Amino acid sequence: MMSGSRPFSSSAADGASLAAFGELVAIVDRLRDPEGGCPWDLAQTHSSLIPYVLEEAHEVADAIRQGDDGHLAEELGDLLLQVVLHARIASEAGRFDLAAVARSIAAKLVRRHPHVFDPAAERADDPEAVRRSWEVIKAAERQERERATASPAPQAQAASPLSDRLAQKVRGQPALAGAMTISRQAAAAGFEWDAMEGVWAKVQEEMDELREAVASGDRAHAQEELGDVLFTLVNVARWCHLDPEEGLAGTNRRFLDRFSRVEAALGGDLGGRGLAELEGHWQAAKAQIRAEQELGPRPPLGDPAGDGS
Numbered sequence: 001m002m003s004g005s006r007p008f009s010s011s012a013a014d015g016a017s018l019a020a021f022g023e024l025v026a027i028v029d030r031l032r033d034p035e036g037g038c039p040w041d042l043a044q045t046h047s048s049l050i051p052y053v054l055e056e057a058h059e060v061a062d063a064i065r066q067g068d069d070g071h072l073a074e075e076l077g078d079l080l081l082q083v084v085l086h087a088r089i090a091s092e093a094g095r096f097d098l099a100a101v102a103r104s105i106a107a108k109l110v111r112r113h114p115h116v117f118d119p120a121a122e123r124a125d126d127p128e129a130v131r132r133s134w135e136v137i138k139a140a141e142r143q144e145r146e147r148a149t150a151s152p153a154p155q156a157q158a159a160s161p162l163s164d165r166l167a168q169k170v171r172g173q174p175a176l177a178g179a180m181t182i183s184r185q186a187a188a189a190g191f192e193w194d195a196m197e198g199v200w201a202k203v204q205e206e207m208d209e210l211r212e213a214v215a216s217g218d219r220a221h222a223q224e225e226l227g228d229v230l231f232t233l234v235n236v237a238r239w240c241h242l243d244p245e246e247g248l249a250g251t252n253r254r255f256l257d258r259f260s261r262v263e264a265a266l267g268g269d270l271g272g273r274g275l276a277e278l279e280g281h282w283q284a285a286k287a288q289i290r291a292e293q294e295l296g297p298r299p300p301l302g303d304p305a306g307d308g309s
Contacts, residue, residue: 025098028084032092046086053082065249112137162189176245179234187238196239199232206232254289261285 031041056079063072084098091097112134114121124130142165166185170178186192193199210225237244262281266273 024080025084028081028088032085032088041085044085044089046089049082049086053079053086056082062249065246111141162186174245176230176234176248179231180238180244183231183235183238193235193239199235199239202232203229203236257289258282258285261288 028041030036031038034042056075060072060075060079063075083101087096087098087101110117113130114137115124115130115133124133162185166182170181173181193202206225206229210222210229213222213225216222234244236242237247262278262285263270265281265284270278
């Protein structure tokens with residue numbers, strides 16, 4: 001039982017799940033065993049595993065988008081492996097272990113859900129109320145950490161508190177997600193256009209500057225201007241309540257679907273084909289996909305519903 005919280009017990013947890021998790025922990029321990037472990041696993045560090053953490057997280061997101069439960073379960077397992085492996089590496093150095101990781105997130109969840117765990121707390125009636133409460137509690141936690149780590153000498157208040165917080169928040173996020181976080185927080189602080197027309201004008205301004213930078217041959221300048229264009233398009237997404245990550249992921253899927261059909265139509269050989277020919281196959285692929293979508297999913301072979309009986 002946690003102080004000020006409703007009592008809850010791990011006895012209600014799924015025993016099979018705990019047993020399976022224990023088996024995973026034991027396997028990772030064996031892989032990291034200096035006597036008879038796996039050379040590859042033993043060579044890994046927190047830093048060397050960064051690409052794998054990011055890759056597995058993105059593959060989880062892709063499995064969710066595809067709606068494939070089997071694939072999602074597999075990818076969640078790969079991501080869980082990363083958590084266990086990082087905890088094992090840290091425990092070997094005496095820094096923290098898997099139990100500390102679990103206790104930390106458990107305590108955080110209880111602190112940030114007083115409407116669930118604290119009988120004296122005000123009830124939350126909707127997700128937005130929960131979000132507001134979460135942000136208030138999170139800010140209080142941050143202030144407490146700053147007080148705990150501050151030097152005894154009095155310090156002047158930070159001249160840029162919001163930008164300082166955002167810099168910390170987005171440093172671990174993908175660029176698109178970070179841009180959306182910055183855009184939302186800056187707008188909430190009042191750094192915002194009066195109307196959508198201003199956003200479109202900014203898009204045009206940044207596009208013109210990108211064209212000029214590319215024409216100048218200055219690659220570094222062009223790179224900066226490309227970033228400005230992308231950041232402004234994130235603002236368009238925010239104004240229109242769109243998700244730029246989902247939008248781009250969908251475009252990637254649609255492109256690959258169309259491109260695979262172009263390849264198939266040309267027997268896998270695109271070499272030496274003229275642009276007009278390739279464009280013709282591209283438009284044919286788009287039309288084919290559109291027709292399939294209008295017809296809807298076809299019943300599997302052998303399905304009585306599909307043979308007219």
